[in-house]
Amino acid sequence: xxxxxxxxxxxxxxxxxxxxxxxxxxxxxxxxxxxxxxxxxxxxxxxxxxxxxxxxxxxxxxxxxxxxxxxxxxxxxxxxxxxxxxxxxxxxxxxxxxxxxxxxxxxxxxxxxxxxxxxxxxxxxxxxxxxxxxxxxxxxxxxxxxxxxxxxxxxxxxxxxxxxxxxxxxxxxxxxxxxxxxxxxxxxxxxxxxxxxxxxxxxxxxxxxxxxxxxxxxxxxxxxxxxxxxxxxxxxxxxxxxxxxxxxxxxxxxxxxxxxxxxxxxxxxxxxxxxxxxxxxxxxxxxxxxxxxxxxxxxxxxxxxxxxxxxxxxxxxxxxxxxxxxxxxx
Numbered sequence: 001x002x003x004x005x006x007x008x009x010x011x012x013x014x015x016x017x018x019x020x021x022x023x024x025x026x027x028x029x030x031x032x033x034x035x036x037x038x039x040x041x042x043x044x045x046x047x048x049x050x051x052x053x054x055x056x057x058x059x060x061x062x063x064x065x066x067x068x069x070x071x072x073x074x075x076x077x078x079x080x081x082x083x084x085x086x087x088x089x090x091x092x093x094x095x096x097x098x099x100x101x102x103x104x105x106x107x108x109x110x111x112x113x114x115x116x117x118x119x120x121x122x123x124x125x126x127x128x129x130x131x132x133x134x135x136x137x138x139x140x141x142x143x144x145x146x147x148x149x150x151x152x153x154x155x156x157x158x159x160x161x162x163x164x165x166x167x168x169x170x171x172x173x174x175x176x177x178x179x180x181x182x183x184x185x186x187x188x189x190x191x192x193x194x195x196x197x198x199x200x201x202x203x204x205x206x207x208x209x210x211x212x213x214x215x216x217x218x219x220x221x222x223x224x225x226x227x228x229x230x231x232x233x234x235x236x237x238x239x240x241x242x243x244x245x246x247x248x249x250x251x252x253x254x255x256x257x258x259x260x261x262x263x264x265x266x267x268x269x270x271x272x273x274x275x276x277x278x279x280x281x282x283x284x285x286x287x288x289x290x291x292x293x294x295x296x297x298x299x300x301x302x303x304x305x306x307x308x309x310x311x312x313x314x315x316x317x318x319x320x321x322x323x324x325x326x327x328x329x330x
Contacts, residue, residue: 002167005030007074009089011038011063013051013140013278014106015080020144023058025170030062032070034085034092039063051278052144068096075100076167078134082279083109086118090125102130102160104153108188109281110288115295117185117229130157132164133181135188136239137247139254146172152240154178176239183231187222187241192282193289193303194218195248195256196263200309200316201325203264213329214302215249221300225289228296256282263309263316283310301328 006022008015011033019029033039042048042063047056057063064070071077071093081089086107103122111121122131136151143149153168153175155161161177169175178184194214201210222245223236235241248254252261259280262272273280286307293300305324308314314321 002076002163003027004076005074006076006078006167007032007071008078008080009033009067009070009093010080010082010107011035011042011048012080012082013048013144015078016042016048016052017140017144018078018080018106019061020052020055020057021173022168023060024146026060027167028060028062030064030070030074032064032067034081034089036065039065052141055144067092071096071101073098076102076104076164078104078106080106082284083107083118083281084112084279084284087111087113087121087125090122094126097126097129101126102132102157104132104134104164106134108135108185108192109285110189110292112284112288115288115292117182117189119181119185130160131155131181132157132160133184133188134168135184135244136176137243139247139251141253143173148172148174150174150176150239150243152176152178152184152238154181154184154240156181178235178238178240180232180235182229183226183235184240186226186229186231187236187244189281189285190222190225190289190303191218191241191245191248192256192280193286193306194221194245194282195254196260196282196286196306196310197302197325197328198249199254199257199260199262200264200306200321201260202257203261204322204325206322206325210325210329211249214325215245217328218249218302219245221293221298221302225293225296225298225300228298229292255280259283259310264321266316269310269312282306286310
């Protein structure tokens, strides 16, 4: 285990869950959020009642109001913010980085400004600092509750990857190392879009056969796009590909699946978002995935359908969307 402090930027459910896990492993964690109300609440209540009620924060988790103090003399920074804020977060932290700083990304998404994967954003904003991505089938509430999980950490820097395995790996949080940053990031992005589609199908009552077919065809879409972008085929059959896809498409802890369920049952997008009350990455990234597919001449009809639904281009009317989904299966 590595005993040096780690800084977590982002105090949502996943950032806080990872903070709890690392603290329980004996590590000192500093956590910061651009939403100062989250930090104030954590300092006052010694818990994150908004997202993870009933789970107290250990004394080794230190919420910080000040970003500079959060990362001061820290080598490893874990970024766990919504994808729409990833570039801004790196821009804010850049003046406080030192030559030994290394970035771990636990955000899943595409940059809205450029359509880039997040590793490309990191290259643009902070240059040559070592970079890794953490992804895989892991709901925040279960990790926060101490339930077991297995995830992937990918980096092109072998020493960084080895040290991250030492920092994160345990009997209840297994780390599978990889060098395929592109494949891991693509799997994490696209599975959220596919989960909206399976949610819609289940909301319409189309059954588990249809859900299974959409997951299988969705995996093919992930693999085609990821391979075209330089990812490795075996990555998409692993935890950060198939594993994360199954989890997100089949369990109602997934916000993306729940968005689809609400839509399939007749709710408007705004009603569904209000009910869920958290960032839904699949909605934000559906258009970006569809655009990336078009740019690279990859056929992704499920993602295209989801984009059209969440953008309001087509309405989720039971008869029409049912025909569209059945058409996807053919």
